[in-house]
Amino acid sequence: MTKRLSAILFWCSAGMCAAGLASPAAADITFSVTLPRSERVPVTGRLIVVASAKATPEPRLALGFNGPPAFGIDVEGLQPGETVVVDAKSDGYPFLLRDLPPGDYEVQAVLVRYTQARRADGHTIWIPISDARVTAPRFPGNLHSRSIRARLDPAASSTVALSLTERIAAAAPPADTPWIKQVRIKSRILSEFWGLPITIGAEVLLPRGFAENPGTRYPAIYTFGHFGGSFSFNPDPASDTRAARAAAADSNTESGYQFAQKWMGDDFPRVVGISLVTPGAYFLESYALNSANNGPWGDAITRELMPYLEKTFRLIPEAYGRIVEGASTGGWEALALQLHYPDHFGGAWVFNPDPIDFTRYQLVDIYKDENMFTVRPNEWIVKERPFRRSREGQVLVSLRELAALEAVMGSKGRSYYQLDIWQATHGPVGADGYPVPLFDKKTGAINRDVVSYMRASGYDLSGYARDNWARLGPKLRGKINMFAGEMDEFYLNLGVYKFQEMVAELAGADYPIRFEYGRPKKGHNWHHTDWAGVIREVADYVRKIAPPGAPVADWHTTRGRAGGVRNGARRSGA
Incomplete structure (x- = not known):
């Protein structure tokens, strides 16, 4: 790290970039980016230029809060053959373009295409939207330049010319297998809201013996x-592989192959695993509830997708047969569905959820604190609030740094990243139609x-x-199981603590709800047992x-004392 860059990062971390950092009078670095005439139609979207010290991976593929410097602007109706300039007025991460340390860089531009949506609420907006579960800069159909090597120095006048000659190809859709079936249906509810054809999907994991037992109805774990x-x-x-097993062991689970051997075994419960595929306009997950900005995803999931899956895959169409499970974003979604649709779902296994108590929006109490980025221990000291920590x-x-990255990736809440999707899900619609x-x-x-x-x-x-x-x-009662690592890298364990305190206050410490915490130094990926253990619990x-x-004997098997298989009995009355 150069001495100049060290100084920049020190002052920015203290929130004093503008006041304390002496910058050149003007930034002379500019990137001129051209839309080839071969494109034929104008493009509206977000143009991002990434400058990396490394040739691999491609700069655009390294974009992120651990990634290289990046700079972004909006483009509206960019015409084929037209050139647009990214300069000192662009948003920048982790610093502005004028503060880029001089050096040799691999430079690449990527243009995130937006689609015009004429929503049912009367707003017409431009959004990044795709069926692919990837971040917006990786959407199929996006244009990007080739990476070129360039000398960049704010103290010296330089213009780097880039042309958006490359297009991201669509990946082949995953194929059905004997065990996994892919589902995608058009959602009338979402399509009417967005004024666009919106699909909703799932990946369905079938149990052993599914085809051989056409009369059996199965519980579903969503x-x-x-x-x-x-x-x-x-x-x-x-x-x-050894790496796959090591990654799984780090979260206290098993590798995909190890799990498959148990799933296909003689003594394993015959349930259906359903992974919902719900990318939306503001993130690669829908957040599962109805939202003024995201749209009526809760209705689409419960009224369209789940009935289709229950009919197609012979699922139990009653609450006791619908269990929700998720981690991180998925943990929030699982708990949200169980709370907002308590008669529709029979139970929830919730791991390390996104903020579930807004007095602990990570480390921010949004009801009392005035600022997301800083905390004042006293009248003299101002500290930056973190977004992510190590397990130690x-x-x-910091939150300020992540906000700067999201500003680069998209304006008006369209970064397709973490803070923006929280605000799109939770917040109101503005006069311009954006969150x-x-x-x-x-x-x-x-x-x-x-x-x-x-x-409210x-x-x-x-x-x-x-x-x-x-x-x-x-x-x-008895339906919610919550788990969190006590050193969650994103401080999400704090919201779980507050939820537990709320339940104890209202219903007493003996109210039947389960809380387990991983320690020591257990992080965001921690699970209390492996996936096979979770399914046996469910x-x-x-x-x-x-x-x-209820014919539980049709699908429920348990391990006998001698290691054999014992079928569950038909559930009898008390």
């Missing part, structure tokens, strides 16, 4: 997560009107449960809550 399908199932022995407590990324931000990305100042909207709309899940406990308390739970006369 899993929510970014990637990997249900429980990372993979029957290919070549996938069972070392701060790695009203919870906080100012430059200053961190919190918008009190947005805070009030978020609470039920997105603070702890607050929602508190406000509706008289109705929800009797319906949630199967035993479903068997226990099944109504009298």
Whole structure:
């Protein structure tokens, strides 16, 4: 790291970039980016230029909060053959373009294409949207330049010419296998809201004997997560590498191949694993609830997709047969569905969820704090709030830095990244049709009107449960299982603690809800047992809550004392 860059990072981390850093009078670095005439139609979207010290991976593929410097601007109706300039006025991460340290860089531009949506609420907006579960800069159909080597120095006048000659190809859709079936249907509910054809999908993991038992109806475990399908199932022995086992062991789970051997075994419960595929306009996950900005995803999931899956795959069409499970974003989605649709789902396994109590929006109490970025221990000291830490407590990324990255990746809440999707999900629609931000990305100042909207709309899940406990308390008994690592890298364990405190306050410490915490130094990926163990827990739970006369013997198997197989009995009345 150069002495100049060290100084920049020190002053920026203290929130004093503008006041304390002497910068050149003008930034002379510019990137001129041309849309080839061969494109034929104008493009509206987000243009991002990435400058990396490394040739591999391609600069655009390294974009992220651990990635190289990047600079972004909006383009509206960019015509074929037209050139646009990225200069000192662009958004920058981790610093502005004028503060880029001089050096040799690999430079590449990528243009995120937006689609015009004429929404049912009367707003016409431009959004990044794709069926692919990837971040917006990796959408199929995006244009990008080739990476070129260039000398960049703000003290010397230089212009780097880039041409968007390359196009990201669509990946081949995953094929069906004997075990996994791909589902994608058009959602009438979402299509009417967006004024666009919107599809919703799932990856369905079938149990052993599914085809041979056409009269059996199965419980479903609806899993929510970014990637990997249900429980990372993979029957290919070549996938069972040392690295795969090490990664799984780090989260206290098993590799996809190890799990597959158990799933296909004689003594395993016959349930269906369903990984929902719900990329939306603001993120690669929908966040599962109805939202003024995201659209009516809760209705689409419960009224369109789930009935289709229940009919197609012979699932139990009752609450006791619908279990939700998820981690991180998926943990929030699982808990949100269980709370907002308590009669539709029979139970939830919730791992390391995104903020579920907004007095701990990570480390921010949005009801009391004035600023997202800083905390004042006293009148003399101002400290930056972290977004991410190591499991030993070392701060790695601040909220200010992440907000700057998201400003580069998209304006008006369209970064397709973490803070923006929270605000799009939780917040109101602005006069321009885009999400009203919870906080100012430059200053961190919190918008009190947005805070009030978020609470009143039920997105603070702890607050929602508190406000509706008289109705929800009797319906949630024994249904919620929550797990968090005590050194969650994103401080998400704090919201789980607050949820537990809320339940104890309202219902007593003996109210039947489960909380388990991983220690020591267990992080965001921690699970209390492996995936096979989770499924056995779920199967035993479903068997226990099944109504009298339910044919649990058709799908429930347990390990006998001598290691054989014992079929579960038909559930009888008490």
